[in-house]
Amino acid sequence: MENYLPSPFFSSYSITVAIEHKATPCYCDSCFVGVGGFCFWIQLGAFSELMGPVRGSKKKRKIEKKPDENVSASSEMEGSVDCWHDLSRRMNGLQSPSKGLDKFKSVFRISRKTFSYICSLVKEDMTAKPGSFTFSNGKPLSFEDQVAVALRRLSSGESLVTVGDSFGLHRSTVSQLTWRFVEAMEERALHHLQWPSTSAERMEIKSKFEKIQGLPNCCGVIDTTHVMMCLPSADPASKVWLDREKNHSMVLQAIVDPEMRFRDIITGWPGKIDDWLMFQSSNFYKLCDKGERLNGEMFELSNGSEIREYIIGDLGYPLLPYLVIPYQGKELPEISMEFNKRHSATRLVASRALARLKEMWKIIQGVMWRPDKHKLPRITLVCCLLHNIVIDLEDDDAQDEMPLSYDHDPGYRQRICGSLDVNGVHLRDKLSLYLSGKLPP
16 A cells, blocks of 8 residues: 555554644644644544553543433533523624524534533643633633533534634634534534444444435445645645545545434545545454354345345445445446346435534535644544534434535546455346346245
């Protein structure tokens, strides 16, 4: 594999960390002040338990918090209307709930119930850190104010200065609060992004995929998207991040379930890496090759043969015994064309998920101005966690807010892998026959 990055980004482990303490703080739009930078190549889903505490921090006893339908009644947030009323008066141009009850969601992209749950996740970690923050008028920020600032930064994608001005805060305060929130989410919310661990959960996923276009025993859809960056040409590392479309970018690869929930992600690689190379570097790939992933119950066909568990992807991936891609070619037989049609319709789940991720958490949607490339993967991770939390707590409402376009990667042309495994060919052919109804009795 071409050596795109310095060695700290490559490892056989899920997460590689190298601490680089900065002598001076950086105030670019995506850097965060007062914390040493981290070189991160993040994979989540395959070995999420490898995420450890930051070196030098005290090891805390982790308390896994599950979504609770009654979470909106947390003691700190029972007066959420009053809390939002006070907060909205501090923010320029926003109305109080009495003039627009949906204004909270329009500003923070989540419901108040979800906001309350997120507060319950991060409170212990955020409040344990020393330091106090005040508005420009000298009034101290409450804990809920601090979370609101961080969520506004992530959801709006606006600069530190713009977010600071809307709250009456200095940009360095916005930066520090956002980074505290990111660290707390990494520590407390990882259980919202994991591969299904029980047979019942996997069966539910496979059943829902089958209802889309009839694909049996499908466990996920894999796709990638680019996070764009604006880097100075004088930056010696800028060529590393220059992709084939002449943009500076970092790539996110995700495996998605039928409800658009991220089940496995990798991020931190330069945008020029091919999809198949990124997949083959992942722990998900290694687990599949060892028979430790996608190894559940078989789907029995009428002729006595079986279909194993698998995921699907586009032509940017190889055809493998557990990764099914479309048939390639213009003059395809009808049975293959029908398969491709169903395959493409099912893959839309991943396109919708990535489009929704960028639409809701706009910090990774546009072109980021000189981001801290060591922290950007962690920001992306937290956006994925927030994406899943919204689905877990308010999916019905969130479905109504889908972007009109599913093009999450405009301007990027697909590169074709072309690699075929004979067992993958057999699996795809069996699926085609099953979907066409032409299996022998």
